[in-house]
Amino acid sequence: MTSIRAAITGVGGYVPEYILTNQELETMVETTDEWITSRTGIKERRILKGENQGVSVLGIAAVKDMLAKTKIDPKEIDCVIFATVTADMTFPATANIVASAVGATNAFSFDMGAACSGFLYGLSAGASYIQSGMCKKVVVIGGDKMSAIMDYTDRTTCIIFGDGAGCVLLEPTTEDVGIVDSILKSDGAGETYLHMKAGGSRMPASRETVDKRQHFVYQEGSAVFKFAVTNMADVSAQLAGRNNLNADNINWLVPHQANKRIIDATAHRVGITEDKVMMNIERYGNTTAGTIPLLLWDYEKQLKKGDNLLLAAFGGGFTWGAVYVKWAYNS
Numbered sequence: 001m002t003s004i005r006a007a008i009t010g011v012g013g014y015v016p017e018y019i020l021t022n023q024e025l026e027t028m029v030e031t032t033d034e035w036i037t038s039r040t041g042i043k044e045r046r047i048l049k050g051e052n053q054g055v056s057v058l059g060i061a062a063v064k065d066m067l068a069k070t071k072i073d074p075k076e077i078d079c080v081i082f083a084t085v086t087a088d089m090t091f092p093a094t095a096n097i098v099a100s101a102v103g104a105t106n107a108f109s110f111d112m113g114a115a116c117s118g119f120l121y122g123l124s125a126g127a128s129y130i131q132s133g134m135c136k137k138v139v140v141i142g143g144d145k146m147s148a149i150m151d152y153t154d155r156t157t158c159i160i161f162g163d164g165a166g167c168v169l170l171e172p173t174t175e176d177v178g179i180v181d182s183i184l185k186s187d188g189a190g191e192t193y194l195h196m197k198a199g200g201s202r203m204p205a206s207r208e209t210v211d212k213r214q215h216f217v218y219q220e221g222s223a224v225f226k227f228a229v230t231n232m233a234d235v236s237a238q239l240a241g242r243n244n245l246n247a248d249n250i251n252w253l254v255p256h257q258a259n260k261r262i263i264d265a266t267a268h269r270v271g272i273t274e275d276k277v278m279m280n281i282e283r284y285g286n287t288t289a290g291t292i293p294l295l296l297w298d299y300e301k302q303l304k305k306g307d308n309l310l311l312a313a314f315g316g317g318f319t320w321g322a323v324y325v326k327w328a329y330n331s
């Protein structure tokens, strides 16, 4: 029997128009363009402005972009997975809102909460639905409106994050392309270093939680940095090793865009030179679940059928993982 894999057959993306530059941040907190650039590699990030604008706005635009390019009928979509930590509301799932808005009226849909690794978790789940034969078309979205949970008085955190979303379409294939292998990991001990204290069921919103600024991301940057460098590099090396991937046959490293220094360390560990590392952190910052699909969106035209892509992420939870994708089409 020919084995079935899930192939990425389309990509979409969207970033909001407003550009928050390092220069503007210099007017908001005690920082400099030089510090931000040298410590993170970020020059600017996008911000979704306006009243009542949730992350669904980003996800809907990304899926519409993919639909326009692939020309598929949204009614054929079986499943929509939205990886995000900034859902429009605690419930219903933002994926439900997006599916309805794009006309995916025959799909079941749900959100995936794995922070910066969310897109890889979603990709792996979506690929399993395809491989099992349960679904023929799955849309996996990764996106966040990080500006909604950013404390713009906290210079150690607000300089990093931005807003944006990307998505992919997964379909079955019997060719030697598609999602080949993945390793996903998590460790709840990471809660201490990276979390948002209030707004969940443990500490519901109150006047006190607002006064104490507990509805914003709390991050111990240097601790997270150490875990990220080690785990993202380890899991990438492990996945590369068991699939006989190396500097010669990996065409692209597609790393989560948290900090250029973490990306460089991961590339170094798997022996990849900078020209094979996808990077857009300087323009978008860290869009959490959005970084990896936005990279695929930015680099789509450079990808060729059969290219070996190593996707890697690390984020809140802690969560981390790597996915080996053989690219399925020429643009």
Ligand SMILES: CC(C)(COP(=O)(O)OP(=O)(O)OC[C@H]1O[C@@H](n2cnc3c(N)ncnc32)[C@H](O)[C@@H]1OP(=O)(O)O)[C@@H](O)C(=O)NCCC(=O)NCCS
Pocket (backbone or CB within 6 Å): 030, 031, 032, 035, 036, 039, 040, 116, 155, 156, 157, 159, 194, 220, 221, 222, 223, 224, 225, 228, 258, 259, 262, 286, 314, 315, 316
């Ligand atoms: C947040 C991060 C950029 C900070 O860089 P760092 O090199 O670790 O810096 P530190 O936090 O050790 O701070 C070093 C100094 O810079 C200062 N500093 C922090 N933010 C600053 C800013 N925006 N501008 C100027 N100085 C700043 C600190 O106050 C500290 O000063 P001190 O030495 O006088 O105490 C980095 O730790 C990081 O990228 N962490 C991981 C992020 C991540 O991956 N997050 C989530 C997973 S997706």
